[in-house]
Structure formats: C-alpha cells, structure tokens
Amino acid sequence: MLARVAADLYWMGRYIERTEHTARLLKYQLTGLVDAPADELALGWQVIYRALGQSPPMAPADVDEAEAFMMADAYTLAGSLVEDHTNPDSMVTCWGMARENATQLRPQLPLEVWTTLNRGFLWIRDCDFPAAWKKRPVTLVAEAVDRLRLLAGVVEATMSRDDVWRFLQLGRFVERFQHQTNLLRTWDRLGAPDGADPSLSWSDLLRVCVAFELYCRRHGMTAERDTVLEFLIRDPEVPRSLRFALERIEHMLVGIDPLGSSHPLVPPRRVALRLAATVEAATGSVTDRERREADDSHVTDHLFEHLAGDGSRLHDLLITEYVDYPVSEGLPS
Amino acid sequence: MTVATTGTPTDPAMGNPGFETGDGGAGGNGSVVAGSGAFADYALDPRFHDEMFGGDGRPREACRRLSEALDRFPAEELIKLQEGVYRRFLHEGITFTVLGADEVSEQIIPIDCVPRVITAAEWDHIESGLKQRLTAINLFLRDIYHEGRSLKDGVVPPDLVLGCPQYRVEMRGVKVPHDVYVAVGGTDIVRTDTGFAVLEDNVRVPSGVSYMLACRAATKRSVPALYREHAVREVAGYPQRLYSTLASLSSSTTRPRVAILTPGRYNSAYYEHAFLAGEMGVDLVEGRDLVVHNATLYARMASGLRRIDVLYRRIDDDFVDPVTFRRDSVLGAPGLFHAYRAGNVVLANAPGTGVADDKAVYAFLPRIIRYFLNEEPILANVDTHLCREPEGLEFTLDNLRDLVVKEVGGSGGYGMLVGPHATGREREEFAARLRDNPTNYISQPVLPLSRAGCFVDGSLQPRHVDLRPFTLHGAEGQDVVPGGLCRVALREGSLVVNSSQGGGCKDLWVLRS
Numbered sequence: 001m002l003a004r005v006a007a008d009l010y011w012m013g014r015y016i017e018r019t020e021h022t023a024r025l026l027k028y029q030l031t032g033l034v035d036a037p038a039d040e041l042a043l044g045w046q047v048i049y050r051a052l053g054q055s056p057p058m059a060p061a062d063v064d065e066a067e068a069f070m071m072a073d074a075y076t077l078a079g080s081l082v083e084d085h086t087n088p089d090s091m092v093t094c095w096g097m098a099r100e101n102a103t104q105l106r107p108q109l110p111l112e113v114w115t116t117l118n119r120g121f122l123w124i125r126d127c128d129f130p131a132a133w134k135k136r137p138v139t140l141v142a143e144a145v146d147r148l149r150l151l152a153g154v155v156e157a158t159m160s161r162d163d164v165w166r167f168l169q170l171g172r173f174v175e176r177f178q179h180q181t182n183l184l185r186t187w188d189r190l191g192a193p194d195g196a197d198p199s200l201s202w203s204d205l206l207r208v209c210v211a212f213e214l215y216c217r218r219h220g221m222t223a224e225r226d227t228v229l230e231f232l233i234r235d236p237e238v239p240r241s242l243r244f245a246l247e248r249i250e251h252m253l254v255g256i257d258p259l260g261s262s263h264p265l266v267p268p269r270r271v272a273l274r275l276a277a278t279v280e281a282a283t284g285s286v287t288d289r290e291r292r293e294a295d296d297s298h299v300t301d302h303l304f305e306h307l308a309g310d311g312s313r314l315h316d317l318l319i320t321e322y323v324d325y326p327v328s329e330g331l332p333s
Numbered sequence: 334m335t336v337a338t339t340g341t342p343t344d345p346a347m348g349n350p351g352f353e354t355g356d357g358g359a360g361g362n363g364s365v366v367a368g369s370g371a372f373a374d375y376a377l378d379p380r381f382h383d384e385m386f387g388g389d390g391r392p393r394e395a396c397r398r399l400s401e402a403l404d405r406f407p408a409e410e411l412i413k414l415q416e417g418v419y420r421r422f423l424h425e426g427i428t429f430t431v432l433g434a435d436e437v438s439e440q441i442i443p444i445d446c447v448p449r450v451i452t453a454a455e456w457d458h459i460e461s462g463l464k465q466r467l468t469a470i471n472l473f474l475r476d477i478y479h480e481g482r483s484l485k486d487g488v489v490p491p492d493l494v495l496g497c498p499q500y501r502v503e504m505r506g507v508k509v510p511h512d513v514y515v516a517v518g519g520t521d522i523v524r525t526d527t528g529f530a531v532l533e534d535n536v537r538v539p540s541g542v543s544y545m546l547a548c549r550a551a552t553k554r555s556v557p558a559l560y561r562e563h564a565v566r567e568v569a570g571y572p573q574r575l576y577s578t579l580a581s582l583s584s585s586t587t588r589p590r591v592a593i594l595t596p597g598r599y600n601s602a603y604y605e606h607a608f609l610a611g612e613m614g615v616d617l618v619e620g621r622d623l624v625v626h627n628a629t630l631y632a633r634m635a636s637g638l639r640r641i642d643v644l645y646r647r648i649d650d651d652f653v654d655p656v657t658f659r660r661d662s663v664l665g666a667p668g669l670f671h672a673y674r675a676g677n678v679v680l681a682n683a684p685g686t687g688v689a690d691d692k693a694v695y696a697f698l699p700r701i702i703r704y705f706l707n708e709e710p711i712l713a714n715v716d717t718h719l720c721r722e723p724e725g726l727e728f729t730l731d732n733l734r735d736l737v738v739k740e741v742g743g744s745g746g747y748g749m750l751v752g753p754h755a756t757g758r759e760r761e762e763f764a765a766r767l768r769d770n771p772t773n774y775i776s777q778p779v780l781p782l783s784r785a786g787c788f789v790d791g792s793l794q795p796r797h798v799d800l801r802p803f804t805l806h807g808a809e810g811q812d813v814v815p816g817g818l819c820r821v822a823l824r825e826g827s828l829v830v831n832s833s834q835g836g837g838c839k840d841l842w843v844l845r846s
Contacts, residue, residue, distance in 0.1 A: 001634055001635050001636075002616055002618060002622050002632060002633065002634055002635070003622070003633045003634060003635045004619070004621065004622050004633070005616075005635075006635040100598075103426070103598055103603075103607075104598055104607075106426075106604070106607035106608065106610075106611055106617075107607050107608075107610035107611035107615075107616075107617050108611070111425065114425070114426060115424050115425055115426075118424055118425070118426050119424050122423070122424075163635065167635075256635070257636075322635040322636075323635070325637075327624055327626075327633070327638070329637075330624075330631075330633065330634075330637040330638040331626060331631075331637070331638055332631075332637065332638060332639070332640075
C-alpha cells in the first residue's frame with residue numbers, strides 16, 4: 001500500500017471517529033435541554049468544550065469560564081460544533097475532511113463505503129440547522145449519530161481485513177483513545193469532582209460512552225466515580241474503554257507489520273505496549289481514595305496526562321514509521 | 334490550403350451547415366416524428382441526420398423498439414428515471430472537478446438516460462477505421478522520432494512536425510517498447526448526412542472512458558428490459574482490457590506492477606483516474622509518491638519502496654519529469670524520463686505523442702495513412718484550413734463568420750471561435766490573433782452534427798451528439814471496446830459537446846447484429 005494511502009486511511013478513520021464523538025456528546029447535552037437545570041447545562045457545555053479541546057465562548061474579560069458558559073446560548077454553542085465551517089473540529093468540517101480523504105481512497109474503498117460516507121456528508125452539508133433546531137434541537141445530531149453508525153456497519157460488513165482496513169481502524173482507535181482520555185479526565189476534574197455543585201452524574205458519563213447498560217449488568221445501578229472510571233479505563237469489553245482501544249491498536253499494528261511486533265520492536269508498537277501496561281497498572285492510582293486525597297498533585301490527573309502524552313507520541317511515531325520515513329530507509333535490500 | 338480528405342462530411346449543397354440559428358423547435362422546414370407520446374414534440378430538421386428517425390419521421394429499424402417503448406413511457410416515469418440517474422451519480426460521486434477563480438467545485442456530468450443506438454455494420458466500419466488510424470499514428474510517431482522518412486518524403490511538412498510544441502526532441506532515438514507510442518487513444522467521431530468522420534484524435538491523455546461505463550451502468554438500471562431486448566455489446570471489460578494492454582508492454586518476467594499517475598484530487602478527470610485504478614486493482618500514484626533511484630522507478634509504500642514497471646500517466650508531457658521537462662512541475666517525478674530511457678519503466682502513452690493530435694498535423698492524417706499503410710482512410714477527416722499557409726489564412730479571415738477556428742494544441746472546447754455564434758467584436762478580436770500568430774490556428778466548417786433524442790424538460794427532444802470510442806494498442810495488437818463516450822450538447826441548438834462547456838453524455842448501444 002502506498003504510504004500516502006496509508007496516511008489517508010488513518011486520517012479518514014480519525015475524522016469519522018471525531019465526528020461521531022462530537023455528535024454523541026452533543027446528543028447527550030441537547031437531550032438535557034428539556035429538563036436539566038441551567039447551571040448543570042452550562043457545566044455540561046463547559047465539559048464538552050473542554051473535552052473536545054474547544055475554546056470557550058467569547059465573554060467580557062472579568063468573566064470566568066464557567067460564567068461564560070452560563071451567558072452563552074445553547075443554539076450558538078451547538079451550532080459552532082455542528083455546522084460552523086470555520087471551526088476545524090465541527091462535525092461538518094470533520095465529515096468533509098473524512099470525505100476528502102475518502103476521495104483519495106476511491107480505488108481502495110468499497111463503493112458502499114464511499115457512497116454511505118458521501119451521502120452522510122451531503123446530508124449534513126445541506127441540512128438546515130436553524131430549522132432543525134426550531135423543530136427539536138436533538139434531532140439533527142441524533143440522525144448524525146445514526147448515519148455514522150450506519151457507516152461503521154457498512155465498513156464492518158464490506159471491507160476486507162487487509163492493510164486498508166487496518167490503517168482505517170488504526171486511525172479510528174488512536175482518535176478514540178485520545179478523545180476518551182480527554183473526556184474521562186475532564187469529567188473527573190471539571191464535571192464531577194467530589195462534593196462539587198453543580199455536578200454531572202457518573203451515570204451520564206456512562207450514557208455518553210454508550211456503556212450504561214453493560215455497567216449496570218456488571219456493577220449494578222449505582223454509578224460511583226471509582227467503579228465507573230475503572231470500568232471505562234480497564235474493561236476490555238466496553239468499546240469506549242481505553243483498554244479496548246489499545247487492544248485494537250495493538251492488533252492492527254501486528255497485522256500491518258508482523259516483523260515489527262517481534263524484536264526489535266518498531267517504535268509505535270513499543271509505545272502502544274507501554275500504554276497498555278500503564279492502563280493495566282492504572283487501577284490503584286485511580287481508585288485509591290486515600291492515596292488520591294493525600295497527594296496534592298492529583299494522581300489521577302497525572303495518569304491521564306501521561307496517557308495523553310503517550311497517545312500523541314504514538315500518533316507521531318505512526319506517521320514517521322509508515323508515511324514520512326526517509327527514502328534511504330525504504331530502499332529494497 | 335485545404336487538406337484533401339477522403340470524402341468530406343460537409344454537404345456543399347447546404348451552404349453554411351449546422352448553424353445554431355433555427356435549430357430546434359417544430360417550425361421551419363422540420364417535420365414531427367411519428368410518435369404521439371413522449372415524442373409528440375420531437376421536431377426533425379432536414380439539415381441534421383437524426384440517430385433515431387429517418388427523414389420520413391419513422392424510426393430507423395434498429396431503433397424501432399426503443400423509440401416505441403420510449404414513446405409509451407409516461408412523462409412522469411421518464412422524469413423519475415432521470416432523477417434516479419442523477420441521484421445515483423451524486424451519491425456515488427461520479428463527478429468532474431471545475432476549478433473556478435476562487436473555489437473548486439465538483440459537478441455531476443449531466444447524463445441523459447436515453448441511449449443512442451449504433452448498428453453492428455456501422456460499428457464494424459468505425460472499428461476498422463479506428464484501428465487503421467491508430468496503427469498509422471504509431472508508425473508515424475516512430476518515424477518522426479527515428480528516421481523521419483515521412484518528413485523527407487514530404488508527407489507532412491517537416492517544420493510543422495519539428496516546430497510543433499508537442500514534439501519532444503528528448504524522444505529522438507529512444508527505443509519505445511514494441512513501438513507502441515500510443516497505447517490508449519480516444520477519437521472524436523461525428524456523423525453528418527454524409528457519414529462518419531473523425532473530428533479529433535486524442536492520443537495524449539484521452540479521458541471519458543469512466544463516463545462511458547457509468548452511462549452503461551445507468552441505463553442497465555434504468556431500462557433493464559429494453560437493454561436485454563436489444564442485444565447490446567458489453568463494455569464492462571474495459572478496465573481488464575486496459576490492464577492487459579498496459580501489462581503487455583512490460584518486459585518484466587513476473588506479473589508487472591502497473592500504476593496510474595494522476596495530477597491529484599483537483600484534476601478534472603480525477604474520478605476517472607481513481608475509478609480505473611480501483612477497477613484494475615493498481616495503485617493510483619501522485620508525483621510525491623514516486624522516487625527514482627538507479628534509473629528505476631519506485632513507489633513509496635507504507636512498507637518501503639516498491640518498483641513500478643508500467644506507469645499509465647494521466648498528466649501531460651510537460652509535467653512528467655522536472656529534470657527533463659518543466660522545471661517547476663511537482664506532478665511528476667525527478668529522473669522519471671531517465672528511468673524511461675533506460676528501459677526500466679514503460680510510460681503509456683509515451684512522451685511526445687501530442688504531435689499526432691496537433692490539429693494541424695490532423696489535417697495530414699489521410700496522407701499519413703496512405704503513406705504508411707498504403708490504404709485509403711476508412712474514416713474521413715473534416716476539411717481543415719491551415720492558417721500557417723497564406724491561402725488558408727486568407728480563406729479563414731474571409732469566412733470567419735462561417736467557420737470554427739481552433740488552436741492547434743487546444744482541447745476541451747477552449748480557445749476556439751465558433752464563427753456563426755460569435756459577435757462581430759469577438760470575430761474582430763480573433764482575426765487579430767490569427768494575423769499575429771497564424772501557425773497556432775486551423776479552421777474547419779461548422780459541421781451539421783447528427784442529433785439524438787434526449788430527455789429534456791419533461792419530453793424527448795433532439796440534441797447534437799458526437800462519439801468518442803477508445804482504442805487500446807498493446808504488444809499483441811489493437812483492441813477497440815464496442816462502445817464509447819457519447820457526448821451531448823444539451824443546450825438547444827448548441828454544437829459544443831464538451832462537459833466543461835455545458836455538455837452531457839449518454840450511453841451508446843452497439844448492437845450485436
């Protein structure tokens with residue numbers, strides 16, 4: 001496979017995942033518009049914006065971030081994340097970027113994948129956001145989530161499990177790992193720190209991560225911080241747990257470069273293994289309340305920082321290893 | 334000088350044939366065909382051959398069943414058909430890119446769901462003419478880059494060839510695999526009252542074959558029963574035939590590695606490049622994917638560099654290699670021509686083939702055919718006046734109002750003047766350009782292109798059409814796919830069929846018998 005094609009697949013996977021992640025967070029938030037108290041809604045927007053790495057809305061200089069979200073209106077906040085073409089992380093931009101990558105991948109992608117992605121993009125590009133908002137704010141993002149899941153299903157059903165698939169999945173799960181790390185960290189620090197008021201519930205985090213039902217089956221209906229975090233970090237069967245994403249990343253790396261998975265390890269594989277080990281050892285630092293409370297530097301935050309740093313390193317190493325390698329290293333022996 | 338051709342397709346009795354004015358509408362001398370449903374307003378015009386109906390308004394035998402079926406189609410069904418085709422093209426991204434001043438837009442090529450029918454006998458005539466033409470072109474190209482006999486013998490003026498911007502001195506003496514300079518050719522053919530004639534040869538990077546296949550897929554879905562009834566010859570095998578042609582040119586002892594070189598995503602024909610790469614299962618590379626090392630061409634793969642044996646390049650000569658040709662090109666690969674000269678990679682088509690589709694050299698094709706093959710041309714040329722010659726320039730200037738004037742190296746319908754449609758001021762400006770640089774222009778009569786039924790604004794109406802079949806030339810000989818891109822001038826009365834100028838396309842049914 002061409003190195004450029006590998007990069008396009010990787011980025012296509014990332015953009016699709018990013019769009020879905022944003023749509024899912026928005027779906028949760030806009031559903032809450034019906035009955036959630038205003039301060040909780042503002043906090044929800046703050047968490048979403050922080051987790052997505054978005055700048056807070058414009059506000060007077062003496063207004064802090066939390067207040068800025070209180071002052072902003074939901075229509076503008078949602079619009080920026082859905083339909084704002086100038087926002088590089090809005091859904092329409094990311095969907096468009098995924099389509100742009102897919103355009104370069106027409107020879108590799110099944111027609112069904114291209115058509116589903118293209119139809120979805122044309123739909124969001126042409127949708128009338130103000131009209132949809134007037135009707136029912138959550139409808140549009142809910143349909144976006146449905147369309148993206150349809151795409152995921154078509155990808156699953158039609159693509160061969162070769163390197164085309166692997167680079168696409170690699171992008172998808174690297175993106176998921178980074179986003180989930182950020183979301184868990186933001187929810188823990190900003191959304192639901194101990195004793196805060198207002199506060200977001202841990203069961204809502206499970207719902208955002210489409211993991212509530214599984215959690216209830218495993219741990220009952222009481223969603224507590226330590227159990228939820230451990231569940232979303234370490235459970236290998238939850239599609240949005242960090243461990244789930246890392247296992248997929250490892251699996252794809254082994255498939256792409258079977259030799260690189262034995263010694264000497266290729267650099268991305270080395271970092272992926274280190275991340276897996278970190279997640280495996282994370283239990284104590286996350287759930288040990290005494291340790292957490294005694295430590296001012298906030299052990300959990302360190303863990304997430306470490307995971308975020310290695311996640312970003314993994315991305316860089318993947319590009320260096322498979323796309324931007326020096327020509328002299330690529331010559332046939 | 335008007336270069337003599339074998340039987341001009343223009344009819345001297347018609348004066349200024351094919352003018353836009355008066356074309357279309359049921360008035361004038363036209364008669365209405367013998368249909369009462371969808372064809373109720375279909376007006377024939379005696380100046381133009383109609384592909385579906387004879388002069389008496391009755392359907393031609395080969396089109397009888399099709400015309401009867403279409404006539405019975407309720408208008409709303411036809412609208413649904415057309416919309417379905419449009420939607421599918423939109424969703425599947427069958428588009429061409431248009432570069433505007435400020436933005437890039439993707440447009441869907443308008444597809445007409447009514448097929449054009451060609452009989453088996455007509456196709457046999459076209460096919461043998463195409464093979465003859467491409468054989469002669471390849472012999473001519475070999476000659477001008479080696480011995481130059483045809484130039485010495487005065488078949489073509491040497492200065493016309495050697496002064497042609499598409500003549501590549503770098504190709505002199507280069508051994509081209511199997512002497513196949515043009516592996517893929519696209520020939521624009523028109524039909525007038527006097528028969529088929531070649532309007533242009535496209536032997537650099539002809540495009541449009543993906544639309545031929547897309548049109549076929551569209552009609553198979555839209556009118557499956559009619560398609561089955563008509564015993565139409567299949568075109569779906571084109572990608573496989575193209576691959577075999579390209580692979581046959583390689584000297585590799587193992588399965589040759591073929592790739593398509595595209596200028597990239599923003600090229601107007603990008604969809605076609607991607608489509609062909611996908612159908613052939615080969616890599617679609619850009620210049621940035623290529624590396625030349627030790628006079629060998631490699632593609633930059635995720636797993637390291639891998640050799641390429643045959644490069645089907647869809648970029649112009651100028652951009653192939655910045656070391657040899659245009660220094661500012663980023664579309665090709667530095668050193669690629671060196672690898673080609675060394676015989677380590679096949680380029681299809683070979684650099685320098687553009688001489689043969691120069692519009693001034695085109696005028697000499699009948700002579701080239703006679704010289705190299707000792708045969709009479711099977712397909713006629715269109716009368717062509719060379720403005721590089723004083724009498725040709727004078728004739729063109731005197732008759733600008735009645736002629737089409739084209740740049741010798743132009744394409745896509747750009748840089749041309751359609752005299753009858755131009756304003757007085759436009760003609761004056763063009764005349765000044767002609768006087769400044771006469772060698773850059775040729776002129777031809779405005780042709781009365783034949784018309785075919787198209788579904789427009791809820792009813793069937795006649796529109797002018799042409800045809801671009803594709804000829805493949807590999808190590809084992811030639812191969813013409815029985816079909817082609819049938820282009821349609823969708824604007825009423827218009828003769829310009831180029832997609833960049835508002836043209837569309839339709840399926841071409843070549844019948845088995």
